Amino acid sequence: MFSSAQSAKPQTxxxxxxxxxxxxxxxxxxAAVYYGQxxxxxxxxxxxVNSHRVVFALLDLAGRFEENRGILYAAQESLRSQSALLLxxxxxxxxxxxxxxxxxxxxxxxxxxxxxxSCPAFIGCYNENLGTICYVNAxxxxxxxxxxxxxxxxxxxxxxxxxxxxxxxxxxxxxxxxGAALLLASRxxxxxxxxxxxxxxxxVKEILLRTSALGAKEICVTALSDIKQFMSTPPTHNDxxxxxxxxxxEA
Numbered sequence: 001m002f003s004s005a006q007s008a009k010p011q012t013x014x015x016x017x018x019x020x021x022x023x024x025x026x027x028x029x030x031a032a033v034y035y036g037q038x039x040x041x042x043x044x045x046x047x048x049v050n051s052h053r054v055v056f057a058l059l060d061l062a063g064r065f066e067e068n069r070g071i072l073y074a075a076q077e078s079l080r081s082q083s084a085l086l087l088x089x090x091x092x093x094x095x096x097x098x099x100x101x102x103x104x105x106x107x108x109x110x111x112x113x114x115x116x117x118s119c120p121a122f123i124g125c126y127n128e129n130l131g132t133i134c135y136v137n138a139x140x141x142x143x144x145x146x147x148x149x150x151x152x153x154x155x156x157x158x159x160x161x162x163x164x165x166x167x168x169x170x171x172x173x174x175x176x177x178x179g180a181a182l183l184l185a186s187r188x189x190x191x192x193x194x195x196x197x198x199x200x201x202x203x204v205k206e207i208l209l210r211t212s213a214l215g216a217k218e219i220c221v222t223a224l225s226d227i228k229q230f231m232s233t234p235p236t237h238n239d240x241x242x243x244x245x246x247x248x249x250e251a
Contacts, residue, residue: 041059049084061118071109078108086101102123119160136157137158178247183208
């Protein structure tokens, strides 16, 4: 079934991350959908930091959920607090702020895990006034943007979080034109297999290109339906999560 949005070290509190609440956007919409029950480390979150900036994230922490819950809780606290602190002011440089946010979340994961714990992540800041996304792709499957010219990939701009305390990340900015859509798919979807054949990023691109769905949730559900059809079985091999951001065509 589809559900919508949403061993630790002794010093890590065994608390579950707070359930994500999707904010209303100006002339745009966000959605997040996952398949079945949480098994691994997929985690998404959304943070409104001021009147026109919203931070969204999709993380994939290595390990099983019961081992990860305290680490994910710490990562969420870091993401939310640093986003509110660094992106609130109007004059903030979004690229610099996103770099600092990712560095802080990276250090938090290392500390909470008591060592190395790989966490591919896509973290973006959507500016509603400009229709732009400033993002970090830390070793995550490529984000996909569909606009009038086709689908382009937003490939990794750094290594996964949780590996190196001094990691650095590029923070590019992409413009979502009116009617454009961003789709993020977790590794569980991209790596879903039929015999020895992976679903792959190319098939996710095809979904985004051919679907007639215009809404963010419709796009997410279409992607999950396609992976189930491809595998000919419910995708219970791993967490399977998708996040979509659509800018309305009348924006």
